Amino acid sequence: MLPLERQKKMLDLLTVKKVLKMNELAKELDISVDTLRRDIHLLAGQGKIEKIYGGIKLADRFGESSMEDRMVNHLEEKEQIARKCSEFIQDGDCIYIDSGSTTYQIAKYIKHKKQLTVITGSVPVILELMNSEIELIIIGGKIRKEEQSVVAFDYIFNFHELNVRKAFICCSGITIERGISDYNLEEAVTRKKMIELSQEVIVAADSTKFGKDVTVAIAPMERIDTIVTDVHVDRGFLSKFKKTGTNLVIAD
Known part of the structure; x- marks a missing residue:
C-alpha cells in the first residue's frame, strides 16, 4: 500500500x-x-x-461537524441554494435528495409539486415531506445517527428500475482537479450509487466547500452536471468552471 x-x-x-x-x-x-x-x-x-x-x-477543525451545527450554520445561504435547486424540479419528476443540511432545505420548497417522487435516506427530509402529497421512497440500510441518515449497502440497493431524473447531492469538499468529496465512506457509497443511476447530477453546496479535498472521493467533475452555491463563492472559481463541462450556478 x-x-x-x-x-x-x-x-x-x-x-x-x-x-x-x-x-x-x-x-x-x-x-x-x-x-x-x-x-x-x-x-x-x-x-x-x-x-x-x-x-x-x-483534528477538531478537520473532522465533519455535527448535523445539528450544520443545520444552523450558513442557514441563509443554504436556503437560497435550496430555492434555486427547487427550480430544477418539474412536476412528475423522480428525484433523489441526499442527506445533508443543504439538501434538506430543498424539501421545504417542493411540497407544491405535482406527482413528484422523492427517493431519500435523510430522516429530516422524510419528516419534512411525510404529510405532503409527494411519494416517498426510503433507502434501506443502516442508520447513521450523527448524520440522521440511512446509508445503503449494495445488496439492498435495488433502484435500477426507477427512472431517477435528478440527484441532488451534498458534499464536504469541491475542487476542479478532484471533483467532490466527503468525510464518511458509507455516505460516499450511497452518493456514488445515486450519481450512477441518475440522468442529471446537481450538487448543492455552500461556498465554504470550495477548494477542499477531504477524506473520501465521491465523483470527478465530469460526472457533475451542475453545482449550485451561494454568492460568497471565491470569484476565482468562476473562470475555472468555464473550462469544465460543469455548470456553476450562483443562488441569490
Whole structure:
C-alpha cells in the first residue's frame, strides 16, 4: 500500500471510530510502528489529526461537524441554494435528495409539486415531506445517527428500475482537479450509487466547500452536471468552471 493510500485509510478509519490506538492502527494497516509514526507525523503536520496518549484522533477543525451545527450554520445561504435547486424540479419528476443540511432545505420548497417522487435516506427530509402529497421512497440500510441518515449497502440497493431524473447531492469538499468529496465512506457509497443511476447530477453546496479535498472521493467533475452555491463563492472559481463541462450556478 502506498503512503498516500495508507494515510487516506487512516483518516477513513478515524471518521468511523473517532479515536484509534497505535497498536490497532499498525495491525489494521499491516505496517511497522516506525512507518506508522512517520504517517502520523505527516498527517499531524497537515493539521488533519491530533496525537493523544497512546493514539490519535481527527483534528477538531478537520473532522465533519455535527448535523445539528450544520443545520444552523450558513442557514441563509443554504436556503437560497435550496430555492434555486427547487427550480430544477418539474412536476412528475423522480428525484433523489441526499442527506445533508443543504439538501434538506430543498424539501421545504417542493411540497407544491405535482406527482413528484422523492427517493431519500435523510430522516429530516422524510419528516419534512411525510404529510405532503409527494411519494416517498426510503433507502434501506443502516442508520447513521450523527448524520440522521440511512446509508445503503449494495445488496439492498435495488433502484435500477426507477427512472431517477435528478440527484441532488451534498458534499464536504469541491475542487476542479478532484471533483467532490466527503468525510464518511458509507455516505460516499450511497452518493456514488445515486450519481450512477441518475440522468442529471446537481450538487448543492455552500461556498465554504470550495477548494477542499477531504477524506473520501465521491465523483470527478465530469460526472457533475451542475453545482449550485451561494454568492460568497471565491470569484476565482468562476473562470475555472468555464473550462469544465460543469455548470456553476450562483443562488441569490
